[in-house]
Amino acid sequence: MATNGEVAMNGKGTGTPKSPLRKIATSDKHDGICHDMSASTVKAQTIDELHSLQRKKSAPTTPNKGIQGSFATISEEERQKQQLQSISASLASLTRETGPKVVRGDPANKIRPISKDHHAAVPAISVSDSSLKFTHVLYNLSPAELYEQAIKYEKGSFIASTGALATLSGAKTGRAPRDKRVVKDDETSEELWWGKGSPNIEMDEHTFMVNRERAVDYLNSLDKVFVNDQFLNWDPENRIKVRIVSARAYHSLFMHNMCIRPTLEELENFGTPDFTIYNAGQFPCNRYTHYMTSSSSIDLNLARREMVILGTQYAGEMKKGLFSVMHYLMPKRQILSLHSGCNMGKDGDVALFFGLSGTGKTTLSTDPNRYLIGDDEHCWSETGVSNIEGGCYAKCIDLSQEKEPDIWNAIKFGTVLENVVFDEHTREVDYADRSVTENTRASYPIEYIPNAKIPCVGPHPKNVILLACDAFGVLPPVSKLSLAQTMYHFISGYTALVAGTEDGVKEPRATFSACFGAAFIMLHPTKYAAMLAEKMQKRGATGWLVNTGWSGGSYGSGSRIKLAYTRKIIDAIHSGSLLNANYKKTNVFGLEIPTEVEGVPSEILDPVNTWSDKNAYNETLLKLAGLFQNNFATFTDYKIGKDNKLTEEILAAGPVF
Numbered sequence: 001m002a003t004n005g006e007v008a009m010n011g012k013g014t015g016t017p018k019s020p021l022r023k024i025a026t027s028d029k030h031d032g033i034c035h036d037m038s039a040s041t042v043k044a045q046t047i048d049e050l051h052s053l054q055r056k057k058s059a060p061t062t063p064n065k066g067i068q069g070s071f072a073t074i075s076e077e078e079r080q081k082q083q084l085q086s087i088s089a090s091l092a093s094l095t096r097e098t099g100p101k102v103v104r105g106d107p108a109n110k111i112r113p114i115s116k117d118h119h120a121a122v123p124a125i126s127v128s129d130s131s132l133k134f135t136h137v138l139y140n141l142s143p144a145e146l147y148e149q150a151i152k153y154e155k156g157s158f159i160a161s162t163g164a165l166a167t168l169s170g171a172k173t174g175r176a177p178r179d180k181r182v183v184k185d186d187e188t189s190e191e192l193w194w195g196k197g198s199p200n201i202e203m204d205e206h207t208f209m210v211n212r213e214r215a216v217d218y219l220n221s222l223d224k225v226f227v228n229d230q231f232l233n234w235d236p237e238n239r240i241k242v243r244i245v246s247a248r249a250y251h252s253l254f255m256h257n258m259c260i261r262p263t264l265e266e267l268e269n270f271g272t273p274d275f276t277i278y279n280a281g282q283f284p285c286n287r288y289t290h291y292m293t294s295s296s297s298i299d300l301n302l303a304r305r306e307m308v309i310l311g312t313q314y315a316g317e318m319k320k321g322l323f324s325v326m327h328y329l330m331p332k333r334q335i336l337s338l339h340s341g342c343n344m345g346k347d348g349d350v351a352l353f354f355g356l357s358g359t360g361k362t363t364l365s366t367d368p369n370r371y372l373i374g375d376d377e378h379c380w381s382e383t384g385v386s387n388i389e390g391g392c393y394a395k396c397i398d399l400s401q402e403k404e405p406d407i408w409n410a411i412k413f414g415t416v417l418e419n420v421v422f423d424e425h426t427r428e429v430d431y432a433d434r435s436v437t438e439n440t441r442a443s444y445p446i447e448y449i450p451n452a453k454i455p456c457v458g459p460h461p462k463n464v465i466l467l468a469c470d471a472f473g474v475l476p477p478v479s480k481l482s483l484a485q486t487m488y489h490f491i492s493g494y495t496a497l498v499a500g501t502e503d504g505v506k507e508p509r510a511t512f513s514a515c516f517g518a519a520f521i522m523l524h525p526t527k528y529a530a531m532l533a534e535k536m537q538k539r540g541a542t543g544w545l546v547n548t549g550w551s552g553g554s555y556g557s558g559s560r561i562k563l564a565y566t567r568k569i570i571d572a573i574h575s576g577s578l579l580n581a582n583y584k585k586t587n588v589f590g591l592e593i594p595t596e597v598e599g600v601p602s603e604i605l606d607p608v609n610t611w612s613d614k615n616a617y618n619e620t621l622l623k624l625a626g627l628f629q630n631n632f633a634t635f636t637d638y639k640i641g642k643d644n645k646l647t648e649e650i651l652a653a654g655p656v657f
């Protein structure tokens with residue numbers, strides 16, 4: 001080939017070109033070597049040295065404060081040692097080793113020498129193979145590091161065109177409430193809600209330990225585990241420290257986004273977690289184990305402050321599992337936990353949006369004209385509201401840039417995109433594609449929403465909006481509620497959705513989920529209801545029922561209320577204009593409905609106007625009223641509040657027919 005800068009022709013070397021081609025100039029040094037002089041050379045002798053130049057050491061986690069007051073801060077080395085000890089203790093098998101040998105970092109990189117005073121594992125009873133090796137701990141990795149781990153090691157992980165991490169949650173693409181178990185012991189048997197309608201399916205302490213050991217053994221058998229130390233609740237007085245041990249970068253990034261991210265300084269003083277999740281989702285539970293009815297098990301032990309996940313990789317289990325824990329811990333402190341979205345206007349007016357999955361909490365709390373406090377889980381204390389989480393978890397089926405620009409724009413680097421379908425070449429996501437699941441999701445840190453309110457706290461709510469997606473099409477688009485009606489509908493927790501994508505299913509199915517979150521509450525619904533009533537009364541909040549579902553007929557003949565109209569209704573609630581509108585009362589449900597709302601056609605405000613077949617409307621209305629009545633029968637024996645007055649009012653606030 002070409003040598004000395006001359007073009008070789010016909011494979012014959014440099015001698016006699018057939019055509020007079022110009023000689024290609026190389027360098028002015030005539031040493032016979034081709035020099036590329038466009039840039040100066042790097043200061044490295046080997047490729048490894050070059051790689052090491054690329055990565056600057058992170059700032060030390062302990063700013064060198066020296067001696068403060070009379071207390072000397074511990075050395076960085078000592079602090080790191082304590083941190084590893086704490087993680088080793090979390091991962092300890094309770095029947096064998098005191099804790100695995102843990103070491104920080106990726107096992108793909110070099111193993112560090114074993115330090116002489118390594119704390120780990122004087123075997124307690126007997127030793128397992130996993131105690132002979134190191135368990136590498138990938139501790140609070142950054143999103144960039146987690147991307148690399150996911151893409152390198154987790155099948156089905158890809159970078160979408162917007163920079164989000166597209167991933168798969170495996171066989172389970174939604175929560176499995178029937179596989180949730182709660183340890184029943186002396187204390188919880190008294191305190192918690194058990195039996196019909198309750199989400200708490202019992203498990204004994206021993207079986208919990210069997211599953212815990214199974215999860216811990218699985219995690220310790222791996223070369224590496226991910227550990228996230230983070231916080232729940234933006235109210236600093238009631239912050240909970242959580243540790244999540246998991247086997248997938250996907251799970252670690254999801255929780256990085258969903259929980260509150262500690263600053264370096266907060267992480268330094270983290271100490272022992274208040275609650276720990278062992279997520280061994282890839283590994284099934286054992287069907288021969290008592291209480292197991294499938295290969296998935298999500299087990300909560302309040303006494304041990306631990307949760308074990310086996311046999312489901314759906315990340316939402318972790319988020320909602322911690323929410324259950326908050327539904328237990330917070331009411332003990334007279335703080336109400338709420339399955340609601342929350343936002344705040346420029347004047348500090350706060351609104352709560354309660355509703356079951358898919359009714360619009362995330363969509364309607366994400367409002368370009370208001371500050372977002374949170375989309376799903378909140379606390380209401382004596383000082384106001386606080387978000388429990390540090391991120392949002394939006395449904396993204398049929399997501400459109402035009403209708404939901406803030407959510408659309410939040411899907412970028414750092415965001416986890418679950419179970420979506422994308423073009424294999426351009427990596428553009430097709431949000432309409434339901435091939436993997438209808439429940440496609442995006443999880444992003446709350447600061448990805450431009451008008452998020454950080455810290456995510458606010459004053460006492462002015463409006464409490466109950467969202468129901470009524471696929472029967474008989475509830476009005478908006479009603480103003482009395483306190484008793486608010487309680488009646490809060491305890492009922494109604495929504496009706498169309499039955500998924502199954503063929504031939506035309507009838508909408510009613511769901512009643514107490515407190516709009518029966519899957520997550522731990523105490524009897526009336527306990528939360530009584531707290532809500534007391535708080536709303538004390539703070540003068542107004543209750544509203546908003547139907548984000550069907551109008552002009554049931555599913556099949558009518559159509560879903562336009563999101564633009566629902567937004568206008570919500571605007572009128574926020575501005576206060578709806579409070580002073582003219583109202584009339586509906587039959588059967590006795591709801592106060594406005595005669596006018598700015599920007600909304602008046603005829604749709606009373607659903608009877610939108611049905612062409614008035615008989616069908618009346619029949620459907622009575623049918624729904626009957627479903628409400630049947631559902632509420634379970635609660636008629638319970639007293640709410642200090643006297644019987646409120647209880648009687650609540651019972652009278654249901655449909656009359």
Ligand SMILES: Nc1ncnc2c1ncn2[C@@H]1O[C@H](COP(=O)(O)OP(=O)(O)O)[C@@H](O)[C@H]1O
Nearest residue numbers: 357358359360361362363395548561562563566
């Ligand atoms: N009128 C409406 N109000 C609210 N959401 C609507 C409406 N019409 C359609 N939708 C769609 O319904 C879904 C509501 O889901 P989401 O806000 O994630 O519910 P949640 O947070 O309560 O689970 C979104 O996909 C939204 O685009």
Ligand SMILES: C=C(OP(=O)(O)O)C(=O)O
Nearest residue numbers: 175316320356357358393
């Ligand atoms: C993540 C969930 O919540 P939502 O649909 O209310 O956003 C869920 O219920 O699993």
Ligand SMILES: [Ca+2]
Nearest residue numbers: 339355356357
């Ligand atoms: Ca939910």
Ligand SMILES: [Mn+2]
Nearest residue numbers: 361362376393
């Ligand atoms: Mn949501």
